[in-house]
Amino acid sequence: MAEELSKAYNAAEVENKIYKRWEDSGFFNPDNLPGERTRVFSVALPPPNATGTLHLGHALEYSLQDAVVRYHRMKGEKVLWVPGTDHAAIATNTKVEKILIKEEGKNRHDIGREAFVKKVEDFVAASRSTMQKQIRQIGASLDWSREAFTFDEPRNLGVRTAFKRMYDAGLIYRGFRIINWDPKGQTTVSDDEVQHKPEKGMLYTFKYSADFPIEIATTRPETKVGDTAVAVHPDDKRYQQYIGKDFNVEFAGKKLHIKIIADDSIDSEFGTGAVGVTPAHSIIDAEMAQRHNLPMVQVINEYARMTDQAGPLVAGQKVKEARETIVKWLNDNNLLTKKDSIDINISVADRSGGIIEPLPKLQWFVSVNKEFSIKQSSINGVASGTTTTLKDIMRKSVENGQIKIMPEREEKKYFNWINNLRDWNISRQLWYGHRVPVWYLITHELGSLSAQQAGVSEENTYCGIEAPKGEGWVQDEDTLDTWFSSALWTFSTLGWPDKNAPDLKTYHPTSFMNPGYEILFFWVARMILMSGFLLGEIPFKTVYLHGMLRDAKGHKFSKSLDNGVNPLDIINQYGADALRMSMIVGIGPGNDANFDTNKVKAYKHFGNKVWNIARFVLMNVPETEPSDKAEFTKEDSVLIDELKKFTEEITGDMDNYRLYLASEKIYHYVWHTFADKIIEESKPKLVSESLAVKASAQRMLLEILTVSLKLLHPFMPFITEEIYSKLPIPDKQLLMVEKWPE
RNA sequence: GCGCGGUUAGCUCAGUUGGUAGAGCAUCCGGCUUACAUCCGGAAGGUCGCAGGUUCGAGCCCUGCACCGCGCACCA
16 A cells, blocks of 8 residues: 555645745756757746735736646646736835825825835835745746846846837837826826726806807816817807907906817817817817917916916916816806706826826827837738838737737727827836936026926937936936836846847747736737837737636725735635635636635635545555556546546647636546546455456556646646655656646 | 627536536535545526527527626717
């Protein structure tokens, strides 16, 4: 009889020991993998934000990726899975500032840039080490020797290099534009970081003054002190006579010069069919202003207060107060004709929750429509040496099937996003993040102005990987959108910008990418953009988008509901294998799922079942003399044939990333075929008088157990590795590098 | 407004190319049977949202509708 196993499986005892054995083996690093490995399989871990600890959503993501990675490693491929952490500029900046305000009653401006950044760095260091531990406990077979951080030196060099190349190609430019300003976070945010919240609003219909001929309607009367035109539809009969005319009016104590313009974008049906155009505080109006050459008057500042330009009645007031003031003024002057309750969406910054104010500002942008010549490209449909755009690269990479997005429905969202995409605002007024690698030569007194505000000329602007030589250069104050550095992740982790880096040559494009669908635009699209521009290739071949995890009742996990679950508590109670299975079985690609500990419990029981199957087999096979030479009886060889067929089916599922099906099938086979039928029916054989029957059964059981462990290993790596180590098989290696059965 | 997803057993969800409905949990009955009571044997439970259509045959394909959820756009 073989080595005796304890009666019940104890995950806690086994898991740490096994992970250490894996890590000590060096096999997480593809350079150390045994055998000849020609096919490459590489994956970049979506780096978790350095904002704290991991939650169950991460467990889901890592369970899935580890299963994929382990499968390919067992298939004999050269497998690299790169770990890392995201500095998550805006999220971390916001989080640490919140803590600062709570604990010390100060914001980042109170303690200054240097002190604040130091605080963030300390916070990040602590988060990172916590998360590394957590990831190990899930069993993720990551190559820790290649661990990266989106804000370490090599990645910073990558960011500077990328910026410089895009700047030189004219794809990054500085422009005075209407941007999304977050008064709470005191920074701009990109269009994708703005969320729309439905709210009840008021639509006010009024005239600027008694002598103005047209009534307009607005939900934001306070912005109307910044109007420079009234727009109507060119075909609107009511207003034909006014088109092209100018009017001087006095509105709420502010003198306005209003031009009547005709623009196709106006809906004659809405309100009065006439729109007051506020170029400084609406992106749409700004576009109209550009078409009609209208001046721009900024009446709201960065603190969401009215500027001096807003006129004496409201100057200095908060936006909300100003609205009341203006409405009262309209009432007092008999100019308000209608008040209608209406549904509106207010724009909110997704990190801080601040109400977005569109403001004109000098910011850095990535131009998505500008043509450039691509020197070298392996993207189908974008030939080397031709002219293309970033939008075109993003579109073609997916359109031609080089990148496959799963589930397929997400492709539609992707294309829709590209079609509506505007230039990407990449500069932030945050302090934690990659600094914009641009310097300005200041030749005059700055006074209270920053170099950026001073609006230095182009000749006095330098963009470079390193700071320029000489006196008087001041670096741009802004930091970059966190997604700018994340967008480089698949190759910045492989040695780029050194284009001869061995890892880059071997492992890029990567094979598989597994983020949540909520970052399709933020991240997936931007990676395709950057990889396309900087390397002329796709960043990954398959994107498998997973869904969100909610609590058992279907609610989002959130601080306010206090329904968070620490994955480590679950692991301590049920084991990592059980948690992993519960995260994979039955959750189709891109589908949200509810987390229920009952499901985890069920797979803990399954683990115990597997354990006892092994116990039974080991009790019944000879310890030293493996029966691998025994002839199978007819009956047993049928079972082996069925196993082979089953294996092929599983392999097919694995190759097509149907892990949610594969795992369930294996579960079913192991429990309800192997244990319930095969083992039960083997019992008489094992006590058979016929030595041939007995030997066949022994060999058959060992064979099925071995194959089952292999099939199950990607999903439940710990218990399978532990059992495998006890099997009486010659020339064993670690199960993680054993050959996938055929 | 445009688009997407969901609606299957009491609950949470699977169902890969159309072929007599599956899992876990919960329920009921009976069992310590050469591993496992974290278990075994058995049972009950479904007009697969509604209405049409295609087909020899539809949970799966087509049309329409309803409800729930999501993305994007508009929001003067």
